[in-house]
Amino acid sequence: FGYQSWPVYLENVSSLSDRDWSSNFVAWRQHHPHGNLQIIKQIRSNFILSDTLLGNEQFHIVVYLSQITQGLCVKHQVEHYRRMQSEVLPDGRGLTSGAIYWQLNDIWPAPSWSSTEYNGKWKPLHYFAVKFFAPVTVTLHEEGGYLVG
Numbered sequence: 001f002g003y004q005s006w007p008v009y010l011e012n013v014s015s016l017s018d019r020d021w022s023s024n025f026v027a028w029r030q031h032h033p034h035g036n037l038q039i040i041k042q043i044r045s046n047f048i049l050s051d052t053l054l055g056n057e058q059f060h061i062v063v064y065l066s067q068i069t070q071g072l073c074v075k076h077q078v079e080h081y082r083r084m085q086s087e088v089l090p091d092g093r094g095l096t097s098g099a100i101y102w103q104l105n106d107i108w109p110a111p112s113w114s115s116t117e118y119n120g121k122w123k124p125l126h127y128f129a130v131k132f133f134a135p136v137t138v139t140l141h142e143e144g145g146y147l148v149g
Helices: 008-012 024-029 037-044 056-086 124-132
Strands: 141-143 147-148
Touching: 024 037, 037 056, 056 124, 056 141
Parallel strands: none
Antiparallel strands: 141 147
């Protein structure tokens, strides 16, 4: 499992018109069908994202939010798996002993599931992973209308 984010490279593209999530350049770098729309939709489910931020002047903010959102998505999933370590649901799911997210690295600067940039720099997901894969962690989730930990 995993979730895409945009690389920092995109915020440094020389052509101002290419610093837009809907530009031909960004679309050319994206190989996941509807991937850019999925990234924007998930950012909007976590943050208030005005349409003015989606333009080229503030694209670096959207790139950063895509990386934070990627970290939050994977963190949420890993925490769910960890809660299921000793639980079996009626449909048979559970007893999850671990998780491996996709993917560690990139070979070129493009939207991807990696937790590091193509040059080896850590994305926020990599920092999140240090904490959500810690031997002991505390999580909260909603169950039957109540927050439980």
